[in-house]
Amino acid sequence: MSTETRAADAASPGGDEPIRIAQVEIRPTEGLAVVAGRAVALSVREFELLSALARRSGHVVAREELFSSVWGGPLRSGDRSIDVYVHKVRQKLEAASPGWSFIHTHIGFGYRFSPEPMA
Amino acid sequence: MSTETRAADAASPGGDEPIRIAQVEIRPTEGLAVVAGRAVALSVREFELLSALARRSGHVVAREELFSSVWGGPLRSGDRSIDVYVHKVRQKLEAASPGWSFIHTHIGFGYRFSPEPMA
DNA sequence: GACGAGTGTTCACACCGCGTTCACGGTCGG
DNA sequence: CCGACCGTGAACGCGGTGTGAACACTCGTC
Numbered sequence: 001m002s003t004e005t006r007a008a009d010a011a012s013p014g015g016d017e018p019i020r021i022a023q024v025e026i027r028p029t030e031g032l033a034v035v036a037g038r039a040v041a042l043s044v045r046e047f048e049l050l051s052a053l054a055r056r057s058g059h060v061v062a063r064e065e066l067f068s069s070v071w072g073g074p075l076r077s078g079d080r081s082i083d084v085y086v087h088k089v090r091q092k093l094e095a096a097s098p099g100w101s102f103i104h105t106h107i108g109f110g111y112r113f114s115p116e117p118m119a
Numbered sequence: 120m121s122t123e124t125r126a127a128d129a130a131s132p133g134g135d136e137p138i139r140i141a142q143v144e145i146r147p148t149e150g151l152a153v154v155a156g157r158a159v160a161l162s163v164r165e166f167e168l169l170s171a172l173a174r175r176s177g178h179v180v181a182r183e184e185l186f187s188s189v190w191g192g193p194l195r196s197g198d199r200s201i202d203v204y205v206h207k208v209r210q211k212l213e214a215a216s217p218g219w220s221f222i223h224t225h226i227g228f229g230y231r232f233s234p235e236p237m238a
Numbered sequence: 239g240a241c242g243a244g245t246g247t248t249c250a251c252a253c254c255g256c257g258t259t260c261a262c263g264g265t266c267g268g
Numbered sequence: 269c270c271g272a273c274c275g276t277g278a279a280c281g282c283g284g285t286g287t288g289a290a291c292a293c294t295c296g297t298c
Contacts, residue, residue: 043244043245043246044245044246045245045246058158059146059149059151060146060149060150060151079247079248080247080248080249080285081246081247081248083284083285083286083287084246084247084248084286084287085246086285086286087285087286087287087288090286104158104160105255105284105285105286106149106150106151106160107162107254107255107256107283107284107285108150108162108163108256108284109149109150109151112149112151112158114158162255162256162257163256163257164256164257165256198258198259199258199259199260199274200257200258200259202273202274202275202276203257203258203259203275203276204257205274205275206275206276206277224274224275226265226266226272226273226274227272227273
């Protein structure tokens with residue numbers, strides 16, 4: 001409830017401090033995430049996407065903002081890169097912690113990181 | 120009781136400041152509502168309807184006014200969109216906070232937003 | 239230089255949620 | 269009993285999103 005943005009607030013955009021939310025731990029210096037005690041190997045893009053979302057855990061991050069934050073430019077219309085990478089990260093997270101969902105879609109807005117048990 | 124319209128008064132129509140009433144928090148920049156600590160996913164229409172009502176929390180908002188505020192035009196006779204969306208928003212709010220009612224019907228006039236324990 | 243593994247991008251198709259409208263039922267007052 | 273009004277579920281077209289696959293690029297190794 002109140003732990004939503006606690007860890008996120010301290011981290012500057014690109015900070016090296018580990019981000020810890022529920023059973024998820026993100027280690028910027030290693031490009032590694034640990035979920036439910038399991039190490040999850042992520043590529044650079046995957047890792048930066050997860051970090052961008054986790055830094056604002058509990059809040060909806062707009063597609064525009066997400067793209068410029070990870071890809072470093074304006075979002076071209078028709079670009080589906082975000083969708084593809086959200087899918088990849090979802091797969092890996094949920095594989096490490098079955099029965100939980102982490103990245104929630106907000107149609108027309110963007111995505112929200114928030115570990116929750118699946119319905 | 121006395122906190123009813125406090126947060127709403129400060130927000131200009133379309134302001135980006137979060138609206139907070141009782142256990143309900145509305146975040147305009149995210150299209151997200153948080154009720155009793157639970158994130159409630161709302162579509163664009165649902166969100167704007169809730170915002171329009173919450174901005175005038177405790178007051179009855181006429182159907183005419185509600186429609187022009189959310190749909191942006193005059194209310195055509197026979198249009199039931201408002202009823203449908205009030206129903207959708209009610210469902211989601213009450214699912215997040217069982218035992219409470221939030222949107223009250225004033226037949227012939229309109230609707231009133233006011234979180235109250237169910238009878 | 240040829241090769242393969244890993245990564246990032248683009249494409250095509252399937253699917254689902256959104257917004258609108260229709261249909262039926264219930265409630266209330268005249 | 270009838271009409272006005274609202275609650276509620278469902279059908280439908282459409283656009284946004286999920287998802288698997290093909291393609292292109294980089295970087296080691298041999």
